Structures are given as structure tokens and as C-alpha cells.
Amino acid sequence: DAKLFFVKKNRQLGELNQTTWYKGFEKSAGKEEKGELKIASMDVTDSAASVKVTEVYPDSTYTDYLNLLKLEGKWQIVNKVFTSKHR
Numbered sequence: 001d002a003k004l005f006f007v008k009k010n011r012q013l014g015e016l017n018q019t020t021w022y023k024g025f026e027k028s029a030g031k032e033e034k035g036e037l038k039i040a041s042m043d044v045t046d047s048a049a050s051v052k053v054t055e056v057y058p059d060s061t062y063t064d065y066l067n068l069l070k071l072e073g074k075w076q077i078v079n080k081v082f083t084s085k086h087r
Helices: 018-023
Strands: 003-007 013-017 036-045 048-056 060-071 074-086
Touching: 003 018, 013 018
Parallel strands: 003 074
Antiparallel strands: 003 013, 036 048, 048 060, 060 074
16 A cells, blocks of 8 residues: 655646556556666665666656555555656
């Protein structure tokens, strides 16, 4: 039940739940995107972690900040905050 937070074009807080977030990718599911993904940093303390991911595509760059918790032995994303800019 992860949440996705971002700043909308009108500079207001945007929020999506996991179901809505995934629906936005249904049409591109399974298609390879031309871009470079890398883990920029990771900080882990016991069963909590924060990961910064950068995604560079031909027309845009995204920076994701993921918060994860280790539940029942598996790491799960509990929320994501991102920003993007067009190149």
C-alpha cells in the first residue's frame, strides 16, 4: 500500500496510491525504456532503508527517493517521493 508523492505542475502536493500509480504504467508494462537507472545512494538502519535512484532518459531525468521497510524478511517500498526535469 505504498504512496507516491510529487509536486504537480501547479506547485501543489500530488499523491497517488499504489493502485493508481501502477495503472499509469499499464500501457508500457514489459516494454524496455531507453535510459540509465542507477542507485545513487542507500542508507540502511536495521529494518528501515532510504534509497536514492536516478533515471536518465533521452528527454528527462527523474530522481526518486524510496523509503523501505523489511517486513517478514522482505524489503518493501512503503513510499516514494520523486522530482523530474525535462532535458
